[in-house]
Amino acid sequence: MKEAVIKAKFSTPLRHNSVETFDEYNTGKNVGKGTPTVWWDIVPNSDKCEIYTYMAGGGCTLPGNATVLMPGEGYEGITKFVLDRMTTYGLNACPPLLVGVGTSVETAALNSKKALMRPVGSHNDNANAAKMEKLLEDGVNAIGLGHRGMGGHYSVMGVNIENTARHPSAIGVAVNVGCWSHRRGHIVFDKNLNFTIDTHSCRKCCGGSSRSGRNCRGTVEGFRNA
Secondary structure, three states: OHHHHHHHHHHOOOOOOOEEOOOOEEOOOOOEOOEOOOOOOOOOOOOOEEEEEEOOOHHHHOOOEEEEEOHHHHHHHHHHHHHHHHHHHHHHHOOOEEEEEEEOOOOHHHHHHHHOOOOOOOOOOOHHHHHHHHHHHHHHHHHOOOHHHOOOOOOEEEEEEEOOOOOOOOEEEEEEEEOOOOOEEEEEEOOOOEEEEOOOOOHHHHOOOOHHHOOEEEEHHHHHHO
């Protein structure tokens, strides 16, 4: 994984954005201690391997925050927390934004980042969570950040919530934000190593010519020989 990131950094090229904390130097390779950060989940009864990648800049990282609320603050407290982050730092993140919200104390920050992996326009499977996604979307739009923070009716592409069960005496909440360019990648491998890229086209296996720039398909062997 690190080798692939280093290769992408120099072949694209990408800005070097990995600073070793406390030592305070930029590695110049986009890798360092614990980066790239990798989380993984085992999905029952699945023989597929799905890989999501996400590249975030400093602007859309600034609104990221997490807190633990008293249970009496309820969902109104979650709403206030999210809207406060948007009014304070939303302009820095180059709107329109995709806002990810996570719940539960230990997993809130991770869930809010995972929420950004969902496609724009998708909804939480839980009807109440989906309703809150829409309410938060309407609320952030009503702030009037607008495109690139210049003012307007549309400040977000959507609000995605990923949730887990929580302790009864606390409500954990976190928010992460993706900017308008939403640098998200998604590739799916089956058990025979055939793959599908459904977020963008790949020059190497389809010449970047797939219709609408989506659903690029191929095999690992074919990719190597391209």
